[in-house]
Amino acid sequence: MDAFPQFYANYKESIMKIVIAADSYPPDVSGNAIFSQNLARGLRARGHSVHIIAPSPVSRPYITNVAGISEHRMRSHEFAYLRGLTLSVPWEINSTVRRILQGINPDVVHVQSHLSVGRVVCKYANELGLPLVVTNHFTPENLLDRISCCVPKFIGKLLADMAWWDLANVFQRADRLVAPSPAAIAVMKEHAHLGGGISISNGVNLPVYQAAAQKAEKDPIPHLLYVGRLEKQKHVDDIITALALLQPSTKLHFDIVGTGTKKEDLRRKAAELRVIDRVTFHGYLDDDALIEMYARSDIFVNASTGELQSLATLEALSSGIPVILANAVGLPHLVSPGVNGYLFQPGDVEALSDYLEDLALNEQKRKFMGKMSLDIAKPHDFEKTLDNYEALYRSAQEENAKVRQHLDAIDPDYVFPQE
Known part of the structure; x- marks a missing residue:
């Protein structure tokens, strides 16, 4: 206030x-x-x-x-x-x-x-x-x-x-x-x-997301999550490209929640880059299923260049997971780089891939950054x-x-x- x-x-x-x-x-x-x-x-x-x-x-x-x-x-x-x-x-x-x-x-x-x-x-x-x-x-x-x-x-x-x-x-x-x-x-x-x-x-309704996160069981393979429309300005194709640049031994699965006109283009891109087996398109999820998806995820990513704030990112923070965000418009105020996640310049897929690699391989860092995400979510x-x-x-x-x-x-x- x-x-x-x-x-x-x-x-x-x-x-x-x-x-x-x-x-x-x-x-x-x-x-x-x-x-x-x-x-x-x-x-x-x-x-x-x-x-x-x-x-x-x-x-x-x-x-x-x-x-x-x-x-x-x-x-x-x-x-x-x-x-x-x-x-x-x-x-x-x-x-x-x-x-x-x-x-x-x-x-x-x-x-x-x-x-x-x-x-x-x-x-x-x-x-x-x-x-x-x-x-x-x-x-x-x-x-x-x-x-x-x-x-x-x-x-x-x-x-x-x-x-x-x-x-x-x-x-x-x-x-x-x-x-x-x-x-x-x-x-x-x-x-x-x-x-x-x-x-x-x-x-964001903090207690709902926090309660779900406390009860969730994580998969042995880390899960990366995107939630939003599948349109050009969201740049989900950059996330798929970054996923393909990971070391072959790095385990990370990409969950995409949402619908839009670019869905089939994104599916084709994942196939062309030979990561289609590491990507799941979930489509639209109702509130309960979405809250559960956040709770079971390990990393959240948003490459959009047109967010005035990003409700999806607030939900990820409230679920206690680290975030990797594009340095554009309203996203930077939701991340403290190196504390609860990372910022990358829009289009810099190499930097995005490096951050994905870092968090995918370091469970303790994910847990620490997730706790810091909760602190950043509290004022919201x-x-x-x-x-x-x-x-x-x-x-x-x-x-x-x-x-x-x-x-x-x-x-x-x-x-x-x-x-």
């Missing part, structure tokens, strides 16, 4: 009505979707009234209640050139979003993305005078990975610049701006020119994340109330503009 004045710590007594708007929400599989659901469930468990506004997974709009959380699903479409991404079209959901916000009259609105639903929710939160908090989980690489056609590098740069400009145009309306790591704050400031951001970790406990967001919501409420009082003092007849 260092980022907040101390008196915010006392604001725990009142129950809030909270709207969380996301362009990706389960059954979608993404870090954004998982965080949004975790946040909704955590806030509901604390007694708050929580409403979700998100695209429908079945195209048609509907309203449902899941575990006490009201889900308002917007009409949506799958676009041929955006693989696996379902989006709502703003002009189709304008009146619906406005009606929902007016009907709920929430104490705070929390938007997770600027793309479609988030854009419309930001617009009407402003017009209705509602406190607005936004959290950015987006980097242009996330979107470019979804484009089905090959994009020349200069076109990709142009699209990335446009995406940052668009993000700034939407998120500058917020009362509070959040990102999951200090690096993510710096990225937004550099590319979107948005200052004043606050870093709040996406958080999800209960602290909930504390921080509750405090932030209430500070936004207070500021919004002061603005209303000021406007009323100037002009008692003033009303927030309606479309």
Whole structure:
């Protein structure tokens, strides 16, 4: 809570009505979707009234209640050139979003993305005078990975610049701006020119992963784990190349958890490099199976160049295993090199292979680094994340109330503009 004045710590007594708007929400599989659901469930468990506004997974709009959380699903479409991404079209959901916000009259609105639903929710939160908090989980690489056609590098740069400009145009309306790591704050400031951001970790349910790790039985052969989408920016092909560079006598098995458009390419690469017998593609795993996979693993690796934090890495730390991470964006703040793992420069497969060799051959070092990983995970406990967001919501409420009082003092007849 260092980022907040101390008196915010006392604001725990009142129950809030909270709207969380996301362009990706389960059954979608993404870090954004998982965080949004975790946040909704955590806030509901604390007694708050929580409403979700998100695209429908079945195209048609509907309203449902899941575990006490009201889900308002917007009409949506799958676009041929955006693989696996379902989006709502703003002009189709304008009146619906406005009606929902007016009907709920929430104490705070929390938007997770600027793309479609988030854009419309930001617009009407402003017009209705509602406190607005936004959290950015987006980097242009996330979107470019979804484009089905090959994009020349200069076109990709142009699209990335446009995406940052668009993000700034939407998120500058917020009362509070959040990102999951200090690096993510710096990225937004550099590319979107948005200052004043606050870093709040996406958080992780530490006790669940720790308990599973304590009960797990390890395989005699060390297991290396990757969890995430199988797309270009994740650079899982570099991990397979590094695996092939190990000494022939070094025993290490690579478990890949996740799905994506590069799965078959990765399988072919493993076959070409003659390590296919040392790689297992597990596909998508449910929560219980994934927690067990972390618990039984010995080393975690993430070669991605587009992570603003990385929920999967937090889960690995919470499971008490060493991590080997690319030195890019939000990953470096999750590793202390030589203490709980290693950093390598993106694309440097020789260095990655050396680190894999070192940990594969040294069980005692793995155990020591695993204990250090637990220490690094502690500040990211999800209960602290909930504390921080509750405090932030209430500070936004207070500021919004002061603005209303000021406007009323100037002009008692003033009303927030309606479309």
